[in-house]
Amino acid sequence: QKEVEQDPGPLSVPEGAIVSLNCTYSNSAFQYFMWYRQYSRKGPELLMYTYSSGNKEDGRFTAQVDKSSKYISLFIRDSQPSDSATYLCAVHNDMRFGAGTRLTVKP
Amino acid sequence: DAGVIQSPRHEVTEMGQEVTLRCKPISGHNSLFWYRQTMMRGLELLIYFNNNVPIDDSGMPEDRFSAKMPNASFSTLKIQPSEPRDSAVYFCASSLQRTGDTGELFFGEGSRLTVL
Numbered sequence: 290q291k292e293v294e295q296d297p298g299p300l301s302v303p304e305g306a307i308v309s310l311n312c313t314y315s316n317s318a319f320q321y322f323m324w325y326r327q328y329s330r331k332g333p334e335l336l337m338y339t340y341s342s343g344n345k346e347d348g349r350f351t352a353q354v355d356k357s358s359k360y361i362s363l364f365i366r367d368s369q370p371s372d373s374a375t376y377l378c379a380v381h382n383d384m385r386f387g388a389g390t391r392l393t394v395k396p
Numbered sequence: 397d398a399g400v401i402q403s404p405r406h407e408v409t410e411m412g413q414e415v416t417l418r419c420k421p422i423s424g425h426n427s428l429f430w431y432r433q434t435m436m437r438g439l440e441l442l443i444y445f446n447n448n449v450p451i452d453d454s455g456m457p458e459d460r461f462s463a464k465m466p467n468a469s470f471s472t473l474k475i476q477p478s479e480p481r482d483s484a485v486y487f488c489a490s491s492l493q494r495t496g497d498t499g500e501l502f503f504g505e506g507s508r509l510t511v512l
Binding site: 295297321323325330331332333334335338340377379381384385386387388389 | 400429431437438439441444487489498499500501503504505506
């Protein structure tokens with residue numbers, strides 16, 4: 290079993306839609322949960338992170354962790370074409386990533 | 397500030413040839429990571445160094461792969477001999493790992509390797 294599992298998609302939504310991206314992890318000891326965003330032909334960049342359980346909001350983005358079910362989510366409200374990218378979840382300090390979900394937001 | 401610098405950006409080689417990928421981490425960072433990304437397998441951790449010492453190389457596919465970090469500002473990933481299945485984008489990332497810190501990874505632009 291991989292440490293982090295993520296549905297690779299692809300996912301295509303119309304502009305303005307709410308997007309939900311999800312991952313599961315296996316090790317209950319993990320404390321930091323990260324979301325990275327990767328544009329085409331670029332390296333991933335940190336989008337946001339949460340520590341332990343709960344929610345964290347940053348503009349149109351919300352990261353959520355449910356440690357009881359080992360489930361992490363990223364929600365994007367009012368999605369924009371500029372949000373089109375691959376989104377990767379990661380757990381630290383393991384430094385391993387999910388497969389990444391390729392998101393396309395159509396105008 | 398300069399980010400993580402990788403070279404070459406693109407490499408096309410023939411099966412059996414030696415390939416060397418290079419990485420210069422961000423100055424002051426104490427950890428360096430090599431990843432491989434393919435459509436089939438996603439972003440895989442190959443090896444990571446802390447203070448120039450290899451900590452976890454369990455992701456290195458086989459003996460054909462080797463990585464070194466002779467000093468804090470340089471690392472190499474070598475494939476010898478290369479095979480077509482090694483075709484992928486190889487990323488180097490660095491971070492400042494401190495207790496209680498998130499250890500955000502900063503990635504380079506990647507080296508796209510094609511083995512014919």
